[in-house]
Each structure stands twice: as C-alpha cells, then as structure tokens.
Amino acid sequence: MRLLIELFNLVAVVSIVALPFLKVRGKGILTLVTICLQVVLASILSFQVLSGSPVDYSYAGSFITGAIPIRIDYLSAWFILIISFTFFTGAVYGIQYMKKYIDQAANITLHASAYILAFTTLIDICIVQNSLVLLVIWEMMAISSFILIIFEHYKTETLRAGINFLIQSHVCILFLTLAFMWVRIKTGTYDFNGITAFTGSQPSIIGVGLFIFFFLGFAIKAGFVPFHTWLPLAHPAAPAHISGVMSGVIIKIGIFGILRVLLLIKTNFVTIGYLILVISVLTGIYGVMLAIIQHNLKKLLAYHSIENIGIIGIGIGLGCLGVGYSNQILIVLGFSGALLHTLNHSLFKSLLFYSTGNVYQLAHTINIESLGGLIRKMPQTAFLFLIGSLAICGLPPFNGFVSEFLIYLGMFKSISSVDFSLTALMLFSILGLVLIGGLAMICFTKAFSIVFLGTPRQISIDKVEQEKRASTLPLYAIVSVIMAIGIVPIMFLKVISLPVGQYANVISVDTVSQFSEITHTAAMIGVYSAVFIMLIGLTIFIRRMVTKNRLVSVASTWGCGYNGSSNKMQYTASSFIRSYRKLASPFLHVDKVKREATGIFPDSVHQETHPHDKVEKWLIDKPIYAFRQLLSRFTFLQNGNVQAYIFYGFIFISLVILIPEIIEKVKFLINFLNQI
Amino acid sequence: MVSLILILVASLFFTGIVIRTKSLASGRKGPGIFQPMKDIFRLLKKGSVYSSTTSIIFQIAPSFYIASVLMAILIVPLGDYPGVISFQGDFILFAYLLAFGKFFMIISALDTGSSFEGMGASRESLFSMLVEPAFFILMGSFALLTGHTSFHDIFATLHYGSNISYLLGLLATFVFIMIAMIENSRMPVDDPKTHLELTMIHEVMVLDNSGFDLGLILHTTNLKFAMYGAIISNFFIGDLSLIYTIPIFFAVQIGFAIVAGLLESFMARFRMSHNPQFIFILTSVSLLIFFGVLLLLERFV
Structure with a gap:
C-alpha cells in the first residue's frame, strides 16, 4: 500500500521532469502513459481499500508539519476511483483534441505537466490528513488547474477567466486556512483527528461555526451559489478536455472536502443539514435557471454543473438531517444519492463537454445560435450528446435517474416525520428538485435540438468537417459506464454502501436491513430500465416491420403556405426559451x-x-x-515622484522604530496615572 | 395486470366519448364512439411523408413516446391490485418516464426546422415543467397521509375517514383532471380543434408527422387519457374486490371523458400568456391538499 502511494507520486515527478526533453508527439504519449500508469496504481489502491483493508500509516514529517498521517478510508477510495476514471478519459480525449495545437511545444509541455500534477494532487488531497500539508497540496492543485485553464493564454478572455479562477481559489484557501488554524491553535495538532477532538469537547455551536468556515472554503471550490461565479467563466475558457475534467472532478474535490469534514466534525447535524439543504436547493434552481438562457454551449454546461452540485448538496443535506435525527433510512438514501450523483455527474458532464469539444473542433464555434443540423455531419457526436442530455435530465433508463431517485425517495420517506419543520423542509426540497428536473429538460431539449437538429443557422454545413473515430472512442467508454449504472445500479450501490456506512456511526442491524430494502428497490429500477429499453426496441422493431413496404416520400416542412429560406425562419434558441x-x-x-425595422424600406x-x-x-x-x-x-499618493516615495519609506521606517517606543511610553503613562 | 388491460380497453373509446359529448353539447349528432380508433387504424395503414430537414430523431420519436407511456401505464395500479411494476417510489419513475417521452416529442418537433413546431415545443416544455410540481406535491401529500411511497400502497390504504379527507379526495381529483387536460393539451390550456398554428401547442408539434407515426401519437394521447382516468378512479376504489372495482373504473373513465368533453364545450381557451398562471394554481391547490393532510394528521405546530 505504502509502496503504491509512493510509486504513484514518483511516476508523476519523473514524468514531469522528463516532459521538456521530448518532442511534441512524445510529450503526448508520455502524458498518456503516465496517467494510465497512475490510474492503474490508484485503482489498485482503492480496490484494495474497498475490499476491506483501509490504509492508515504515518510519515514522520518535519518539525514544522508534525507527523503526516496517510489515511485512505472508503470515502477516499470512492473519490479516487471517480477522479481516476475521468482523468483517464480526459487524457485519451485530450491527446487528439490537442493535435491542432501541435506547434505550441512549450505551451503543451506546461499543459501536460499541469495535467499530471493536477491528477496527482487531487488524489493526494483524498489521502493526506495533515492540514498544513493538505493546504500546500491544495495550493498546488489550484495553480495547476489555473495553468490548465489558461492554455490559450494569448486570448484576453481566457486569461481574465483564469485570473478570476485563481483569485477565487485563493479566497477558498483563505477560508480553509482560517478553519485549520482555528483547530491548530485550540488543539496544537495538524492531524485531522484534531477536528474531532476539538469539536467533541466544545458546545455544538462551536462545531457549527467551524463547519461554516470549512463549508465556505469548499463551497467556492464546488461552486455553490453564491460562490459559483468563477465557474461559468473558467469552463468556456479552458480546452474541452479540461472543462470536462474540471467540471467532472476538480469541483468535486469541494464535495469531497465537505463530506470529509462531516465525517470528522462532532456537532449538531440538524443545523448543518438545514444549512446545506437550503443552500443546495437554491444552488440547483439558480444554476439551471441561468443555464437555460446561455447561448454559449460550454457556459450552459458550466451552469449545469452548478445545478448538479446543488443536487449532490441536497443529498448531503438529507444525509446530515438523517444523522441529526438518527434516521437510518435518510442517512442511507441521502448519502448514497449524493455519492452516486457525484459519480454520475462526473460521467455525463465529461461526456457532454467532450462532445462539445467535437462540435468546436469541427464547426469552430460553440455559439448555439449559429449552429444547427450537425447530426448530419457528426451523427456519433449527436448520439453521444443526446445520451448525455437524457442522463443529465435524470431520465430513465440512464444513471442520473438512479441517484435522483434515491434522493427523491429519501425526501418522500421522511416527509411523514413527526417534526413539522422537517416536513416543511422536505416539501420545499421536493419542489426544488422537481423544478430543477423540469428546467433541466427545457435546457437540454434546447441545447440538443438547436445544435444538432433542424438546418444550419449561420455556419455552412459543408464547412463542417467529418468527425474522427478517435474523438468519439473515449466517449463510448463513458456511455458504457452510464448504461451500466442505469441498468445494474446495485453493483455500484454495493460499493457505495461502504462509505455511507461511515456516516451511520454504528452499523446496526436496522441499517443493514434498511439498506438491503433500498438496494432491492434499486435493483428493481435497473431491471425496469432494461425492460424499458426492450420495450422501446420492440416498438421500433414493430414499426420497422409494419412500415417496411410502405410508401415513403420526402417533402419540405409544413410552412403554412410559404416555404421560404427555412434556416432563417427556424426557431432559434432564444425564441425557444422566450416564454420561460x-x-x-x-x-x-x-x-x-x-x-x-422602421420606415417604408427598412x-x-x-x-x-x-x-x-x-x-x-x-x-x-x-x-x-x-x-x-x-x-x-488615494491615487494622489502614487504621484511618480521619487522624492515622495523616499519620504514614504522614511515615514514607514520611522513608524516601525517608533511605534514600540511610543507604546512603551503610553504604558508607562497609564501605569503612572494608575498609581496616582 | 388488471389495470393494464382495463386501461388499454378504456383507451379505445375514451376520445370517442369526449368527441361525442362535444357534438351533443353543440347540438350535433356526432360520430360513433369508436370513430377516433378507426381513424387511427386508417393512419396506421398509410405511408408517410417526411420533411427533408428531419433526421432519424423525427422517425424514432413517436415510437419512444408510445413506449414511455406504455411503460408508465404498467405502473398504474387498480385499487388493491398492483400494477405490473410496483415498488417504493414507483410514482417517481412514472413521472420521469412521461418526461422521457415528452423529451423526444419536443426534440422531434424542433427537428423539422419549422418555426410553428418550435413554438409548440417551447410551450410544451414550459407547461410540462410547470405541471410537475403539482403532481409531486400531490403524491407527497398522499405519502404523508398514508405513510407509503408506492402507487399501490398509497391507493390500497387510502381511506376517507373524516369530512376533510373527502374534500382532499375531491381536490386531488380536480388536480388530476387538470393535469390530464394539460398533459394531453386539451381545453383550458390548448385547443386541439383550432385551425391557427400560432395558438396550438401539441397539435402544432406533430404537424409534420404522418401515417404510422401520427397514428402512434394519436393513440398515445388516448392511452394517456385512460391512464390519468385510471389514477383518478383509484381515489374512489380503495381495497374493494374486482366485482366492484371494474364498474367503478369504467364509470370514472366515462365520467372523466364526459367532464373533459363538457369542459371543452363550455370553456374558452386561456390566453397563451395566462397559461403559466393557471398551471401554477394547480401547484397551489396541491399545496392546499398538503396542508389539509397536515391538518388531518394534526402535525401543525
């Protein structure tokens, strides 16, 4: 285990050192090989953990950091798996996406190193439990993500978005630093167990306060409203594979942080649950409300990430309420929903971003309003985008439905609680989740049909290039996992039951029986999803059989008497959402x-x-x-006059020297006055 | 299984009764109640015309649509007899299956590249989004009332104890009738018999469908009506035996069809811009039901 972790980090270091010495093609191959190797190592590690042997050892560290404990529990293992899969598909997709930038050798070196570094640091964040070391790694992660985003740094927009991200990441780190400092001052240890010890010995309000600090920090990373503003800027600026990875897993590290703190902290979980739930519902609704009106496809997807973070947050909030009210079924449903949705979102969001990348590569724009009819030129990308859209709307038989179902079920089960405020809150969250679902459908019917269906709006379809196989292959890998979760969710829920069990403090018999009931329901959903697919197949088959020998003719679309230039008369994305x-x-x-139009001849x-x-x-x-x-x-201070600057320096130095003296004198005076 | 067969049977004559009621109300004799089915069979036998702008999506969407509604029908129970599919939270699957079908109808309308159909798709997506909360809150209220989370358990244990509960049943019936009318794009929200494309919702979405596909779409509407009728009938059945259940079922279906026909005869369609407000009323009515249930269970603080 220890060897695996060390090897994992060593591979990254070696390949980052080697990258500058290779030719451009070699850089790509080396990155892919490194990521593959690291993914294999990380997967072995997490499978070993999930099969029942959590890692817990400690490095001696230095006198500054103290001992550096490495602990991999089920929660870490689950996130390691999610991160690894998305980084793997991102690398495979990224290799072909970056081909058109092949002449920017130095830029690619930086990009590839940052990619490896981002992956390594993300995994390390999951396993290190020393707050000082964690902050350093977190900083490295933030900077490497920044480098990944600003790949096209010669564009002002990109650089501006990147700097926005960098600043907000540091506000996030500021909050985390404050929270960790608080614990360190009170307990004298950097070990995460200090949090448990500290909050366990204090009144619960202190714990809630500490949690709010952590939550603010992690919420900025995850993109909870109102801390989401960096997301819609950063995603369109980054290359497609980075957007996919960032939306799929980098923002999820914020979710991981919240979940980790929830495991450690000892406080009033009801208050925390209410807090998270309300913020998450608002996040979800606000995210999708803004997603609908976007014209930039990547920006639309970015707002959808915010929405999905909201859904995950709803799950976490439910779970916390479950812990607070010691309601086992709510713990199980809430946390399983949240953990499964974390995986689901990383799958369909990366799928959608990669297919958007294909659209950008071939049509050279991602402005929804100027696209149209792309299904003719890129049928496979259209198919993949459709699967992603259906899955993100939470429709059966895809994966999004399973996780949303678990969350819904948790709400409906706890609606009949004795506590009135809980019932009211459940009503509010059901309303929120339903609205999110309905709005997501408006959003993705718009996105899919305006981009891929109808006739081209502003770009000429002949100029769109044919899609390549390499650009769709990694996407099919994602689709297969999406289908697997949709049809055999039980396989994934078995794994999820391990991290969920960490929240239900004692795995009582009650929990086990409740969980088996839920896995049974989930298994049923899987079966019915399969039945549904077969039913669809059957209707298509019957239709084909019946209409095989029928007369089919092609005509123009019904134009109510005027079949003019149809591409300008089509419904646009703006008109589709006008009533909304x-x-x-x-x-x-x-x-x-x-x-x-004004006048007679406008x-x-x-x-x-x-x-x-x-x-x-x-x-x-x-x-x-x-x-x-x-x-x-205060601009008058900055007058460009050297003498003035020397004067400022003089004032500063005098103050530095004099202030202690003056304080001494004042103290002396006060003492003197007191004695009188 | 019982409910599946009954719904399939009811779907054969439902629209016929609606049309017959409308003709009688307007002083005409009107066609026989199986005329809509005959029309559908005629369509199923015909060839098709496809628009040159459409893609594969346009051709598969009607099949997806009917498959999703059939799958949803499998979930609907009949009193004490569960549907073919029954598990905890099955009504969530029910709602999402219907949404799946609607997703495909919307994108197939936009596939034609017509501005009329885009308009219809835009309205359909907005209105169906606004309807969803009413359904979920209603089911939430019944989950609260009965303590169960599946269609069958809820309906089998639904008893009307006091006066308030009768009122709740009445309100729920009202909400479901309205949901059915909106989901099927019928009168107060949409007029299926209008001749102006600009004022249609569902009809304008299927302007370009023809032949077999149009037949499927039309019959899906019948199925949806019968499905909502079956859910409404469940409010009155409880755990009675089949001898009473089946007549009640058909009585409710016919009653529902007559109500729908009368609504269409004596109500004008709302202005399109007023529709969202009207649909929001349903959500508020279901909130009323929810608080009524809370009152009934004495859960208010």
Missing part, C-alpha cells in the same frame, strides 16, 4: 440590443441578447467597483 425568459424575468438579467434588423448573472453583479462586481472607488481617493 418572460416568466422568470425577475430573477434574470438579460441585456438586449435591438434594432427594429434596413436590416438586428437583435442581440447578453445573459448576465445577478449574483455576480451584486456580490462581485458592485463591491469591487465600490472598493476601487474608495482606493481611487
């Missing part, structure tokens, strides 16, 4: 630039809409503007 936009207008902020008409994020405006833009206004009052 009107309905939700109080919550949205859409800038509209419109030039209407000019060309023109309309543009730019969706904005209200939270970003009020939480980020306005305060920064106010802060800059304040600072601008």
Whole structure:
C-alpha cells in the first residue's frame, strides 16, 4: 500500500521532469502513459481499500508539519476511483483534441505537466490528513488547474477567466486556512483527528461555526451559489478536455472536502443539514435557471454543473438531517444519492463537454445560435450528446435517474416525520428538485435540438468537417459506464454502501436491513430500465416491420403556405426559451440590443441578447467597483515622484522604530496615572 | 395486470366519448364512439411523408413516446391490485418516464426546422415543467397521509375517514383532471380543434408527422387519457374486490371523458400568456391538499 502511494507520486515527478526533453508527439504519449500508469496504481489502491483493508500509516514529517498521517478510508477510495476514471478519459480525449495545437511545444509541455500534477494532487488531497500539508497540496492543485485553464493564454478572455479562477481559489484557501488554524491553535495538532477532538469537547455551536468556515472554503471550490461565479467563466475558457475534467472532478474535490469534514466534525447535524439543504436547493434552481438562457454551449454546461452540485448538496443535506435525527433510512438514501450523483455527474458532464469539444473542433464555434443540423455531419457526436442530455435530465433508463431517485425517495420517506419543520423542509426540497428536473429538460431539449437538429443557422454545413473515430472512442467508454449504472445500479450501490456506512456511526442491524430494502428497490429500477429499453426496441422493431413496404416520400416542412429560406425562419434558441425568459424575468438579467425595422424600406434588423448573472453583479462586481472607488481617493499618493516615495519609506521606517517606543511610553503613562 | 388491460380497453373509446359529448353539447349528432380508433387504424395503414430537414430523431420519436407511456401505464395500479411494476417510489419513475417521452416529442418537433413546431415545443416544455410540481406535491401529500411511497400502497390504504379527507379526495381529483387536460393539451390550456398554428401547442408539434407515426401519437394521447382516468378512479376504489372495482373504473373513465368533453364545450381557451398562471394554481391547490393532510394528521405546530 505504502509502496503504491509512493510509486504513484514518483511516476508523476519523473514524468514531469522528463516532459521538456521530448518532442511534441512524445510529450503526448508520455502524458498518456503516465496517467494510465497512475490510474492503474490508484485503482489498485482503492480496490484494495474497498475490499476491506483501509490504509492508515504515518510519515514522520518535519518539525514544522508534525507527523503526516496517510489515511485512505472508503470515502477516499470512492473519490479516487471517480477522479481516476475521468482523468483517464480526459487524457485519451485530450491527446487528439490537442493535435491542432501541435506547434505550441512549450505551451503543451506546461499543459501536460499541469495535467499530471493536477491528477496527482487531487488524489493526494483524498489521502493526506495533515492540514498544513493538505493546504500546500491544495495550493498546488489550484495553480495547476489555473495553468490548465489558461492554455490559450494569448486570448484576453481566457486569461481574465483564469485570473478570476485563481483569485477565487485563493479566497477558498483563505477560508480553509482560517478553519485549520482555528483547530491548530485550540488543539496544537495538524492531524485531522484534531477536528474531532476539538469539536467533541466544545458546545455544538462551536462545531457549527467551524463547519461554516470549512463549508465556505469548499463551497467556492464546488461552486455553490453564491460562490459559483468563477465557474461559468473558467469552463468556456479552458480546452474541452479540461472543462470536462474540471467540471467532472476538480469541483468535486469541494464535495469531497465537505463530506470529509462531516465525517470528522462532532456537532449538531440538524443545523448543518438545514444549512446545506437550503443552500443546495437554491444552488440547483439558480444554476439551471441561468443555464437555460446561455447561448454559449460550454457556459450552459458550466451552469449545469452548478445545478448538479446543488443536487449532490441536497443529498448531503438529507444525509446530515438523517444523522441529526438518527434516521437510518435518510442517512442511507441521502448519502448514497449524493455519492452516486457525484459519480454520475462526473460521467455525463465529461461526456457532454467532450462532445462539445467535437462540435468546436469541427464547426469552430460553440455559439448555439449559429449552429444547427450537425447530426448530419457528426451523427456519433449527436448520439453521444443526446445520451448525455437524457442522463443529465435524470431520465430513465440512464444513471442520473438512479441517484435522483434515491434522493427523491429519501425526501418522500421522511416527509411523514413527526417534526413539522422537517416536513416543511422536505416539501420545499421536493419542489426544488422537481423544478430543477423540469428546467433541466427545457435546457437540454434546447441545447440538443438547436445544435444538432433542424438546418444550419449561420455556419455552412459543408464547412463542417467529418468527425474522427478517435474523438468519439473515449466517449463510448463513458456511455458504457452510464448504461451500466442505469441498468445494474446495485453493483455500484454495493460499493457505495461502504462509505455511507461511515456516516451511520454504528452499523446496526436496522441499517443493514434498511439498506438491503433500498438496494432491492434499486435493483428493481435497473431491471425496469432494461425492460424499458426492450420495450422501446420492440416498438421500433414493430414499426420497422409494419412500415417496411410502405410508401415513403420526402417533402419540405409544413410552412403554412410559404416555404421560404427555412434556416432563417427556424426557431432559434432564444425564441425557444422566450416564454420561460418572460416568466422568470425577475430573477434574470438579460441585456438586449435591438434594432427594429422602421420606415417604408427598412434596413436590416438586428437583435442581440447578453445573459448576465445577478449574483455576480451584486456580490462581485458592485463591491469591487465600490472598493476601487474608495482606493481611487488615494491615487494622489502614487504621484511618480521619487522624492515622495523616499519620504514614504522614511515615514514607514520611522513608524516601525517608533511605534514600540511610543507604546512603551503610553504604558508607562497609564501605569503612572494608575498609581496616582 | 388488471389495470393494464382495463386501461388499454378504456383507451379505445375514451376520445370517442369526449368527441361525442362535444357534438351533443353543440347540438350535433356526432360520430360513433369508436370513430377516433378507426381513424387511427386508417393512419396506421398509410405511408408517410417526411420533411427533408428531419433526421432519424423525427422517425424514432413517436415510437419512444408510445413506449414511455406504455411503460408508465404498467405502473398504474387498480385499487388493491398492483400494477405490473410496483415498488417504493414507483410514482417517481412514472413521472420521469412521461418526461422521457415528452423529451423526444419536443426534440422531434424542433427537428423539422419549422418555426410553428418550435413554438409548440417551447410551450410544451414550459407547461410540462410547470405541471410537475403539482403532481409531486400531490403524491407527497398522499405519502404523508398514508405513510407509503408506492402507487399501490398509497391507493390500497387510502381511506376517507373524516369530512376533510373527502374534500382532499375531491381536490386531488380536480388536480388530476387538470393535469390530464394539460398533459394531453386539451381545453383550458390548448385547443386541439383550432385551425391557427400560432395558438396550438401539441397539435402544432406533430404537424409534420404522418401515417404510422401520427397514428402512434394519436393513440398515445388516448392511452394517456385512460391512464390519468385510471389514477383518478383509484381515489374512489380503495381495497374493494374486482366485482366492484371494474364498474367503478369504467364509470370514472366515462365520467372523466364526459367532464373533459363538457369542459371543452363550455370553456374558452386561456390566453397563451395566462397559461403559466393557471398551471401554477394547480401547484397551489396541491399545496392546499398538503396542508389539509397536515391538518388531518394534526402535525401543525
């Protein structure tokens, strides 16, 4: 075990050192080989842990850090598996995606090293339990993600998004540092067990306070509203495989953090549950509400990540309420739903981002409004995107349904609780989750059909290149896992039962029987999903048999008497969501630039809409503007005059020397006065 | 199994009764009650015309649609007799299966590249999103009332004890009738007999479908009506034996069909921009049911 972990890190170091010395093609191959090797090592490690032998050992460390404990429990193992799979598909997909940048050798070296480093640090975050070391690794992870995002750094937009990400990552680290410092000061240890010891000995309100610090930090990473503003900027800026990996697993490390802290902290879980649940429902609804109005396909997917983080959070919140009310069934359903949805989201979101990458590569744009009819040129990508869309909407027989079902079931089961406030909260969350589901359907019917169906809107379909096999192959691997979860969810729930068991403090007989009941239900869902697929197959088969010899003719679409140039008369994405936009207008902020037809011989008409994020405006833009206004009052200090700067230096040095003296004098004076 | 057969039977004459009621209400004799089925059979025998802009999606969507509704019908129980599929939380699967079918109908409408059909798809997706909360809160209320989470368990243990519970049953019936009317794009929300594309919802989505596919779509509507009728009948059946159940089932179906026909005869379609408000009313009514249940169980603090 120890050897595996050391080997895992060693491989990364060796290959990062070797990368600059290779030719561009070699860099790609080396990265792929390294990632494959690391994935194998990590998978072996987590399978060993999941088969019942958790790792727990400790490095001596230095006098600064203290002992560095390495602990891999079921929770870590589950996340290691999720991270490894997505990084693996990302590497395979990334190799062919990066081919068109082959002349940027230095840039690719940096990118490849950052990719390996990001993977290694993510896995290390899952296993290290020393807060100081963790913060260092976290910082490395943040910086390597930053480098990954700004691959196209020669574009101003990309760089701006990257810097936004970097700043927000550091706000996240700030909160984590504060939380860990709090524990360190009170207990004198960097070991995570200090959290348990500290919160166990204090009144529960201290624990809630500590948790809020951790939650703020991890929520920025995960993208909970209102800390999500970096996400929709960073995703469109990054290359497709990075967007997939980032949305699939890098933001999930925030979820891992929350789950880890929940395992360690000893406090009032009911309060925490309420907190997480309410924030998550709002996150989910807000994320999907903004996703619908986006025109940039990647930005749309980014907002959907926020929505899915909300769904995962709902699961975690339910689980916490279960712990708080010691309701075993709620613990099981909530945490299983959350953990399964973490995997599910990493699968379909990376699938959607990779297929968006294919669209970008072949059509050279991801503006939904200018695309259309791509299913003719890239049928496979269209199929893959459709699977991803159905899965992300939580429709059966795909994986998203299973996890959402578990969460729904948890809510419906606990709605008949004796506690009125819990019942009301469940009602609120059911409403929230239903709205999320319905809105997601609007969003993905729009995204899929405007991009892939109909006729091309602004780009010419002839200019779109044919898709290559290499660009769809890793995507089929993801689809197969998606189908596997949809049809045999029980296989995955068996594994999930291990980390879930960590939350139900004592694995009582009750828990076991409850869990077997739920796995039974899940197994049924799998069977019925299979039945559903067969039923669909049967209807298609009957249809084909019946209509085989029928007369089929092709005509133009019904145009109500006028079959003009149909691509301009088609429904666009904006018109498809117009009625929704009107309905939700109080919550949205859409800038509209419109030039209407006037006069007898009107000019060309023109309309543009730019969706904005209200939270970003009020939480980020306005305060920064106010802060800059304040600072601008002090610009007179920066007058470019060398003498003035020397004067500032002189003032500074004098203050440094004089302040202790003055304090001494003041103390002396106070003493003197006291004595009188 | 019983419910499956009964629903399939009811779907054969349901729309016929609706049409007959409408004709009688407007002073005409009207076609026989099996005329819609005859029309469907005629369509099933015909060839098809496909638009040149459509892709494979347009051709497979109707089959996906009917398959999803058939699968949903398998879940619907009949009083004490569970559906073919019955497990904890089966109504979640029910709702999501219907959503699956709708997803395909929406994208198939957009596949034609027509602005009319896009308009219909846009409205359908918005309205069905707005309907969902009503259904889930209603099921949540019954889960709260009975302490069970599957269609069969809920309906089999649903007893009307006091006056309030009768009121709840009545309100729930109202909500379900309205859900059925909206899901099938019928009168207060959508007028299936309108001749202007701009004012249609469901009809305009299937403008380009023809032949076998159109037949499937039309029959799916019948099935959906019968399915909602079956759910409504469950509110009145409880754990009676089959001898009473089957007549009640058909009585409810016919009653529902007549109500639908009368609604269509004597109500005007709402303005399209007022539809969301109307649909929200259903959610509030189901919230009323929820709080009624809380009152009944004395859970209010």
